Amino acid sequence: MTTYAAAPALPDILPPKRIRTGWVGFLFNNPTIAIGLALLLSMLFLAVAAPWLGTVDPTALEPIKRNREPSLEYWFGTDAFGRDIYSRVLYGARVSLTVGFSVALLASASGLLIGLVSGTIRRADSIIMRIMDGLMSIPPILLAIALMALTRASVENVVIAITIAEIPRVSRLVRGVVLTLREQPYVDAAISCGCRTPMLIWRHILPNTLAPLTVQATYICASAMITESILSFIGAGVPPIIPSWGNIMADGRTLFQIKPYIIFFPAVFLSLTVLAVNLLGDGFRDVLDPRKSKSA
């Protein structure tokens, strides 16, 4: 009868690694996206749920209660007209997020269209690109200021002004991507199989521009929110009656040396929101373009 020596239990050299899959795994492997998304979603929640979060009418004037320091009753204090800054900041999130998202959507849609036309139709290309060169030579904030000086102050006009200032960059990007895609063998293959131009763009070129465009759109969203606050801050943005972060800070400008909290709270909210969107953009870039993530 032979006895076999039982092999001793092997120690765990490598601890078992739990591989996460699905949404949770994606967020776990991309902490920048997770943090950015969490911050942005909480801002979105504050903006949407503003009326039910203990706020009062953000435009209600109460001269008796003006310039109160932050307290239990007025969490962020009150401004020179007695308006509750906590309510104004929460409602202000609506303006910033609306402007950011609308500009990102509109600018990428129009930039995509212009870029596709310019990248595929050679004759239009040189004209469109000369115009875009000219537009790009005007610093975006100044272009938006000039446009706002000629239109009535409103959220829609702010969105349009910032969109126009952002379009040249997007169309440049899309055109560049289209020009490199055109040289790809699979595009030649599609053409030799008799694929017509509209179908070629729709099926073979458009899908490949979406990844860089998404990254760009995120950055545009961030810069649009900053531009909106700058425009409102210098008095060329949304009308002063609408509480936006830039407007709140503009109201606090004259009292800055004695009441810095009027500027402090909207500044923190604005910076956090822009940071959230920028983190999302960096995360998207790393996920969608693995080559770039190593160097930048």
Added chain:
Amino acid sequence: MFSYILRRVFATIPVMLIVALFVFSLLYIAPGDPAAVIAGDQASPEDVEKIRKNLGLDRPFLIRFSEWFFNLLQGDLGTSMFTGMPVTELIGQRVEPTLSLMLLTLIIAITIAVPIGVIAAWKSGTWIDRGIMAISVAGFSVPVFVVGYLLAYFLALELDWFPVQGYVSFSKGFWPWFETLVLPSIALGFVYIALIARITRATMLEVLSQDYIRTAKAKGMGQMGILFLHALKNAAVPVVTVIGIGIALLIGGAVVTESVFAIPGLGRLTIDAIVRRDYPLIQGLVVVFSFVYVLVNLLVDVIYTVIDPRIRY
């Protein structure tokens, strides 16, 4: 090299032409009646009519444009609607503070950003690198006036190290001039530093993996020599490009910074023009700033040929 520079100079002419044409057409492209908007809500129909005439909106576009453009070529940007003074004169009075602010910002930003970008690339993957990159993301996210107010509150109001606001002309001496501009320059340069540091790190990483860097190491060259003599020289082109493109950020930021620190420069002039709806002045400012931007980028193109002799288009 000379013919290359000459060709680049000529290439900027159509760009400037398009800028001028676009800025001028804004009056016509803008939705609604610009004359009514500029006049404001309380204006009488006669006032609106006067402004329309003043802006030349009652005459055909092409005639007005050729008139305006011909004047522009002669250095005449029109007359301010509010003060009645020539726009070029108004701009000329305010150039010094803005120019000082931008130059100082440029110097501070480059001396800070390039070394930290190089260090981040050298120590890539370590906590030093991660720290520098985290600060750079913050630099992109915190708007210029927030940085400005934070600096003014802590360094000027609380610690009293610098004057809170105002501007002292360079002719009154270097130190008072420098003292008033330090905080505005840092505030304005914050985004710019983030931008330059990021691109420096990215290009340096690429350069540091080249064979000649290994050769330099093998022949016993010091780390600093490799980083700043061999590598940085070869990483210079993208860095200089971003410094040129970033001027647009500085111009936009200057408008806000001057408002935060009460500097009587072109930015303040822009804000005053907005408040008074002085469109000819706004138009003139946009044209001047854009031309400066185009010229800076022309200069960048010329610098290319100096730092990289391979570039000869």
